[in-house]
Amino acid sequence: MRAPRTTLSGTGPLVRFALRRDRVRLPVWIGVGAGLVATQSVSSQALYDSPQDLAAYAASVGANAATIALSGPPVGLVTVAGAVAFEISSFVVVLTALMAAATTGRHTRADEEAGRAELVRAARVGRHAPLAAAVLVAAAACLAMALAIGTAATATGLPADGSFLLGASVGAAGLVFTGVTAVAVQVAASARAAQGAVAAVLGAAFVLRALGDVQGSWPVWTSPIGWAQATHPYSGNRVLPLALCLVATGVLLAVAVALLDRRDLGSGLLAARPGPASAPWSLRSPLGLAVRLHRGAFAGWTAGLALLGVALGGLAGSVETLFGDNPEARAFLPDAASVVDAYLATALSMAALLSGAYAASAVLRARAEEAAGRAEPVLATATGRVAWLGGHAAVALVGATLLLLVAGAAVGAVRALATGEPAELGRLLGATGAYLPAVWVLAGLAVALSGLLPRPAAALAWAAVAYVTVTTFFAASLDWPGWVDAASPLAWTPLVPVDDAAAAPLAVLTAVAAALLGAGLAGFRHRDLVAG
Amino acid sequence: MTPVIEASGLVKTFGTARALDGLDLDVAPGEVHGFLGPNGAGKSTTIRVLLGLLRADGGSVRLLGGDPWRDAVALHRRLAYVPGDVTLWPGVTGGEAIDLLGRLQGGVDPARRAELLERFDLDPRKRARTYSKGNRQKVALVAALASDAELFVLDEPTSGLDPLMEAVFQEEVRALRAQGRTVLLSSHVLAEAENLCDRLTIVRRGRTVQSGTLAGMRHLTRTSVTVETDRPVHGLAQLPGVHDLRTDGGRSHMDVDTDALDDVVRLLAGCGVRSLVSAPPTLEELFLRHYGDELAADGIPALAVR
Ligand SMILES: Nc1ncnc2c1ncn2[C@@H]1O[C@H](COP(=O)(O)OP(=O)(O)OP(=O)(O)O)[C@@H](O)[C@H]1O
Ligand SMILES: [Mg+2]
16 A cells, blocks of 8 residues: 655654664653652652651742752642652753753754665655654653653652643653754754754753742743743642643744755755865864864853853842741751852852763763764874874863853852952852862763773763762752762862862862873773774 | 785684684785775775774784884874775865865875865865765865875775766876875775776685785686687587587687686687687676675575676
8 A cells, every 4th residue: 555645654654763763762761750750759758757847848948049940939848749849840851851852853853964864755755754753752752751750759659630740741841842952953054053052942941940930030931941840730730831831832843844844954944154175273183173073062061151150140149138038047047158158059069060061071072973983084194092082081171171160250250249249259269169170070981981981981971970960969858878979079079168178089089080081091092993 | 025014814803793804915015906805894894903993803914014003103194094984074174174184194285185176076165064975085085195195095985986086086096006105995896996906805704815916816717718610619628627618509608717728729720710709807707706606605596607
């Protein structure tokens, strides 16, 4: 039987093929999401088992702008279930958005660039089928995430209606980012650029939501993450914000289809213009090449961290206000100055984590170059192994250092303006320095993995970043045993400005970073080049 | 003169798969050496070992008098490489890639670069992601040919080129030979190898099956002879070295061992030869013969060899 030839024909087989290709990835994303919710649920119920504990918790959270900025609107904290939703929802929303973006991008532009889509489109497959299949797979993953989260929360003893609403909110936010990605892949000049654009939108959505929640004002409603959290699971149980997500998704998908009809396979609407016919002077060494390859991503990260620094610095003012307004909080917490400093330490840890994530991604770029076969022609010239990997490692280390200092300077500058004390800039920039060795350790680890264990390097390096993130933000709230975060470089970092900068742990962390770097470079010198 | 490439008994395994299984390769200075073999025979793997990108598990290998693994950087100054599968940086233009690779290798001659861009009809201003396969290949070729290397290692350099560009490539290789440079050329285009190469190495399943000049290889095989005579030729079938004789009226066709040709011609001379066609085997036939054996060994009927 001949299938009707429409622009959608072939979608079914493409969906099955995509699900097959993602049969490990998607369950991992969903498992992590549901697992986080289940863990949070179990540990919150253990932690706040008396009304007094819960009240104390609600009071301290209500006074902490950093927590609100990180988590969401402090509503529904009168029940443990509400506390669970407060603690975990922003993380699983971001996780689901990343899942949706990665899945949609992977089966559209990334496939086109790899030339696989051409093979597919040449078979009897309609013009819209690859996009439709990618969106369907991403949407199915969001739905599965919603059900998994609802099930995990219900199974651990939380009310079913709120639990599935929580899941639905998370899934709905994922749908919006499916739509955002579907548009981005039509517009951007390359798959990488598209992922960068989606990351920027996600970052903006997070910052707007954080600003809105801390000030209790309208910016929340400009953010898909804000819409998802506006359902207030376990307290308000509102479903209307979900409609907002669905409408936005529909509009974005319509825009994506309209754009798809106006572009060619393999290129975006923003076409690549002809470039220079000869290389600039700077492109003459492995380091020059690395700088060239990293500069675009670095510019994006710099803008993101500068903005984040400004936002986090600005929120410090709200911390003081909240603290002043909240008599209960004052009973639990020491004086205002140290509350602000505690907040600032959290803010700097966050910036350090993001800088560490940049460092890992920059080092892994070298590994991606190798896997794509682009290291081979370079290493067949008079370029040594150490110079090549070292070039990428140098960019990662210097870049991550600059990123963190930019974020610290932004926080410091905003504080200096807000308090009228110029010395704040220097004090906070100095405090930022204490977090650098932890970032270097993450960079060094990525180099060591790339040099010694090339095939699983990317997965392991990201697992390390995830581990440091989770232990930094959850070890305390989940009441995990102390040894859990023992391997995290941030756990060994003195939390300046609350703690004093201690030289010894910082020197040890720096030495560990250097040792990892050396091991990675030596490993790379002694192994085969590994393609694929 | 010491050989430019001297590999013997090379072994390379990937997990349980044995990509090289005792491969030998000798390339003399100033020659264009063809490196032939079916897909997966181990050509690219050998080349990667020669470039120090992979380390051999066994055997010995010398390149330009050095150890390709230990002395990689020093040796690479003296060679240029075109990979079999050219992947470039998506956002970098062809011209930038040529300059970068050239500079890393030791310098580019601007006049030569311009000449090659012209000859290969390549637009250096396009970003790599918008190049066709053939044009990506040209970027790597221009970068290599613009260098002042002693040894050119070319892994299927013409797999994406159109016939016009193929001709330009062949001229460039001849020019390299005229300058006394050495070329190792892996290829599936047998006419190209036949045209260009002084000597050949045929590999199969990680082993060298034959090596030498094309003339020498022909000597080891049979010449196909078709003859028309006035009178029937008696006794052909009994001559040692005559194979697959088919007679059809006054026309006979046979394959003759090279050292039996003389006897055959002597016998024919007495029978009134009206026409005689004698064709040495083409490289394609030599190649198909080896490849055919491999298929036969796998239980697949051999390809019909003309
Ligand atoms: N990195 C690797 N890991 C595992 N197996 C490999 C790897 N590289 C090559 N092989 C295997 O080694 C064998 C030789 O491969 P090679 O690429 O050298 O062949 P080739 O002669 O260049 O073939 P072609 O003509 O198709 O280019 C093949 O069976 C291939 O599958
Ligand atoms: Mg090959």
